[in-house]
Amino acid sequence: MSRVLVVDDDPQLRRALRITLRAAGFDVVTAEDGRTALAEAAAAHPDVVLLDLGLPDLDGTEVLAGLRPWFTGPVVVLSARGDSSDKVGALDAGADDYVTKPFDMAELLARLRVALRRGTAEPGQARVVTDHFTVDLAAKQVTVDGVPVRLTPTEWALLSELVRSPGRLVGQRELLQAVWGPAYERETNYLRVYLAQLRRKLEPDAAHPRYLLTEPGMGYRFSKDPLPPHPSQAQGGPLEGGR
Amino acid sequence: MSRVLVVDDDPQLRRALRITLRAAGFDVVTAEDGRTALAEAAAAHPDVVLLDLGLPDLDGTEVLAGLRPWFTGPVVVLSARGDSSDKVGALDAGADDYVTKPFDMAELLARLRVALRRGTAEPGQARVVTDHFTVDLAAKQVTVDGVPVRLTPTEWALLSELVRSPGRLVGQRELLQAVWGPAYERETNYLRVYLAQLRRKLEPDAAHPRYLLTEPGMGYRFSKDPLPPHPSQAQGGPLEGGR
DNA sequence: GCCGGGCGTCAGGATCCCGTCAAGACCACC
């Protein structure tokens, strides 16, 4: 179930949205002004924010600006103002969609579904867990077998880029651009060096990676479900009876 | 620079969009009906598709359905019909945004920016499934009977080119140009070698392909619905009573 | 029956790519 944070100063609309969204299977949290919204967003970890622009204390754009540095989920703006300049401003400020009041509830629900469809898939998006290590994206913390591990800034940037989309192949150009910037797209050396460091710190056996996989010529892939241990790891397990 | 595919049957609107989008820094490709749209989407590799729902040959929803199995980028729907049910239908069919005509150009550009900001679809969103193997174009992952299979860059480039238009015959020149570049249009050798490798990795019986089919003298075709198994595969099935 | 074009297969060698290591540069903090 997905959690949505509804930010609106109109009690009636809040109530209507709460009822409808709950009926649609959402877990609903509400806020009536900008400060509360920012606090609730941090506290309740919503998957999506439904944000009214006309708030009593803060301008909607300010709320967006306060949200965007750390909130990675989608933000759908709800506003009575239908001017094109308002829309462009909010969308360029980081909003993912813009719906004008009065709005049709079925359409709003559909747009929420679209926003969630592509927002980070897992509800517990801040934590990625494998059998061997855990990555907490919000706290910037990595633990291996429960023990915290120190990562350098570059290592962290690289790891979070990979872990953000489990199972997906991330191209080397994509990684280099995200971590070092567009000017370094050819320095595949960096990737090799830092992937090796990450594997030394995270993998059970750095020489035979099971989670941080190489796709030769294309890029790297973080796999949640580990590959089977390398055969050379013949630690006399009783199951290896054959041969 | 991003490439956008504009699909609309109105020549005037196409022209206006082409000029405005080009001025906004886009590389513009156009199509005037659904069939052309699907072909262009497969051939031109757009980053985003701007799709009018009222097309002469196909319903817009059909174009969406033809696009979504493999197209990993965002699709923004443009429509004169503003009914809520139309919007919900298109959004749930895989569209990323829905703009009603007449529209404000600045807003449309902002929505295109938003769509592109989010980048490609999540793994699992865009996948081509057959009875025997699955191709996840967003994750760049192929599984045969659920087991991940590793493809080399060239193999992947070739396979994705074929899989992008299921059922359609893709000319050898087209394939060679897409994978190796315009200078290699005569090297049909490459196709034979790499098709064989793909068949070895994907087909149940590489000697009698059922999914990656050869059209002698023309090119190759990916078929979702497999051909019946080859008769020589008489593995004692009860139905193979004869002979 | 003969012939030629197109296709599938195979194996070798050249090339590219990756993992690894180590040394130097840079920076922040003490």
Add this chain to the structure above:
DNA sequence: GGTGGTCTTGACGGGATCCTGACGCCCGGC
């Protein structure tokens, strides 16, 4: 000014990948 940590950069060996040519098969035309 010293020190520890981090980031860059280069070089090297091993392995995977790509290109290439040769061969045999099938099929349609003559």
